[in-house]
Amino acid sequence: MCTVSDDKTVRIWSLQDRRMIRFKTFPDLLRTCEYSQSGKTIAVGTKNGHFMILNEADLSIIVTVEHRNQEVSDIKFSPDDRYLAVGTHDNFVDIYNVQTQKRRFSKFNFFI
Secondary structure (H helix, E strand, C coil): CEEECCCCEEEEEECCCCEEEEEEECCCCEEEEEECCCCCEEEEEECCCCEEEEECCCCCEEEEECCCCCCEEEEEECCCCCEEEEEECCCEEEEEECCCCCEEEEECCCCC
8 A cells, every 4th residue: 555645755555464565755845646456556646737657666766757736636547557647736637647647637627
């Protein structure tokens, strides 16, 4: 399991052992995280509207995307890990192709 917080850390937890097994501090306030279906990567959304894809093994950054200016409030991988949905406080849900980083988006009339 992964968690993020205002202390700018991503923390990885062992549910079986009920303990934290590793963490890493980043420069931005973090708002949301999600494991890929494969478990090899973690997507993390920030307060400043960016998101990162991290290597699960060592929490190194694979890619950072300067997404929008509003806080990322939710982030989810598709079941096949090909796409990443990124929801922000400006009422957008953007869908990214994880391999090409190309974006398609939809605007909503409600808070995400």
